[in-house]
Ligand SMILES: Nc1ncnc2c1ncn2[C@@H]1O[C@H](COP(=O)(O)OP(=O)(O)OP(=O)(O)O)[C@@H](O)[C@H]1O
């Protein structure tokens with residue numbers, strides 16, 4: 181009797197916890213929607229006002245500043261953007277943000293990964309006369325940025341644990357007395373919170389009128405509610421207190437409303453101008469791929485995909501669930517002829533950095549990583565991100581997959597999903613705040629075969645829907661999907677779990693499937709016989725019942741692991757009483773056989789002979805110049821421009837890639853273009869040059885087609 185009461189109490193407590201988790205998640209969602217609502221309301225008011233100007237001369241609230249009007253620094257900004265950075269036009273919001281920063285306002289920038297946040301403080305840094313201080317959380321990010329800026333001849337430096345005594349002296353002199361050339365100084369947050377010497381030098385710099393701007397990159401690290409909280413970021417508010425008149429620009433890729441409020445408060449920039457850009461990444465093609473239960477088949481498919489779609493060493497990431505899995509998959513990919521290496525938190529920092537650097541310099545095609553391979557990734561030309569198993573939430577998946585295509589060019593994000601992977605993930609996250617709720621969100625994303633993948637992100641981040649343009653599997657393919665009624669099977673599962681509960685036992689998903697199969701055989705009442713029932717379908721059904729709260733997961737710790745069990749959820753009676761139908765979406769034209777390497781979604785095109793040669797040239801220049809990354813020499817967008825326009829003189833070249841890059845690498849580029857044009861004209865066919873033909877020859881193991889990304893208008 182006592183045991184029964186205790187048992188029920190436990191059940192009620194677990195359910196209460198579940199309800200609390202859901203309330204919390206719903207409140208967060210409500211917050212995001214409220215923010216969207218207030219934004220839409222003010223937009224509507226502004227639109228109405230512009231159509232019906234108010235008749236009475238009542239004191240109107242100050243009109244929002246128009247940051248896209250012309251400013252006196254426009255032509256200098258244009259010159260620096262194009263001639264120094266080699267960037268031909270601004271992306272959405274960049275110009276407005278730069279104008280707000282230049283007008284001396286504090287600014288908060290929320291812009292998706294790869295949106296181009298760096299330019300929003302680097303360009304003002306060069307327009308201003310003094311020094312810009314940039315706070316960034318990771319050494320590797322700082323090193324990449326400083327290296328890229330130095331390659332453009334911009335006086336940038338960093339003050340970190342790796343800075344030499346000599347450099348430190350130079351930086352302190354520049355801060356102290358304004359000697360030497362220094363425009364952009366990167367530091368880690370620890371410098372602000374822990375180095376009194378640095379802060380006093382900065383004080384002197386400000387006193388001498390030489391501190392012009394403070395930029396705080398990855399600003400979500402300030403907030404405990406953010407996904408990457410860094411304690412030292414909490415102290416950055418000191419910057420505004422100490423340098424009251426210096427504008428602060430805080431930048432991040434994702435911040436919920438709560439995180440935004442929190443970081444504005446902490447940085448003391450509550451009156452800042454806020455720029456929130458869309459979470460949409462139109463160049464990313466999202467796809468969920470059915471994952472085989474046989475590990476070898478999954479690696480075979482991934483390897484075929486990489487070799488078939490990206491045979492020119494285009495960079496990619498494969499995310500795995502565990503460290504062990506990472507090492508195994510990296511080895512399996514190597515065995516299949518792909519240059520891959522692993523990256524996880526158990527490795528020494530130096531070996532991790534080595535792998536990262538080889539990959540950044542495109543000497544390694546694929547990094548197989550755990551979630552530890554995260555924030556420091558600055559590589560713009562990652563063409564594919566594959567998830568070997570599902571992420572723990574929509575937010576994590578958005579961030580991890582978002583490391584693809586930061587250069588804006590078409591890239592692919594493929595998630596391998598198998599319902600059988602869910603318990604593995606749930607037993608890791610169930611103790612986290614809203615852990616299961618967040619996991620079930622991404623499980624719904626994976627199980628759905630109809631709903632646009634992009635719309636799931638808009639919904640999650642509380643943003644109005646936008647057109648997907650066929651850039652996800654559910655929008656791109658006209659596959660036949662049938663809704664099949666599984667109410668009978670669901671009722672059998674529920675009654676089985678009832679029986680299991682009665683004898684005080686529990687079942688894992690695998691055990692439940694086995695029991696289910698023999699029960700069906702025994703009953704003989706299903707439309708399908710036991711042998712017809714595919715394991716994948718029943719697992720899909722069990723997971724669907726879990727996310728619909730008809731069943732639920734329970735967890736038990738053992739000495740070595742946490743086991744996940746399936747039990748009855750709050751709504752089980754509805755199914756048993758026949759009050760609720762259970763349907764599953766099933767592909768009828770054999771989704772499993774659909775090979776991802778045949779996808780048209782990412783709009784890949786053949787790489788031209790010239791682009792291939794330019795790629796070789798930039799790698800060569802990068803090797804000659806030590807630190808410079810190939811993408812800092814020429815971006816893929818530049819190579820595409822050069823291929824389309826084929827300049828023959830330095831003057832023509834300068835109009836395409838700007839002055840600085842032309843001065844540095846122009847003669848080599850013109851030479852390569854000249855060689856290619858000659859070869860093509862002797863062949864007589866621009867599109868089928870010897871170079872191209874040579875490139876289309878099967879490479880190593882007979883894989884043939886050479887494809888790389890293209891801009892939207894090229895197919
Ligand atoms: N207007 C532009 N046109 C073309 N390329 C651009 C433009 N602005 C930035 N880029 C390029 O886009 C890439 C990503 O830019 P950046 O590193 O600033 O992104 P980010 O917003 O800081 O992303 P993350 O959140 O991942 O750090 C870089 O290669 C950069 O040179």
Ligand SMILES: [Mg+2]
Pocket residue numbers: 297298397
């Ligand atoms: Mg950035």
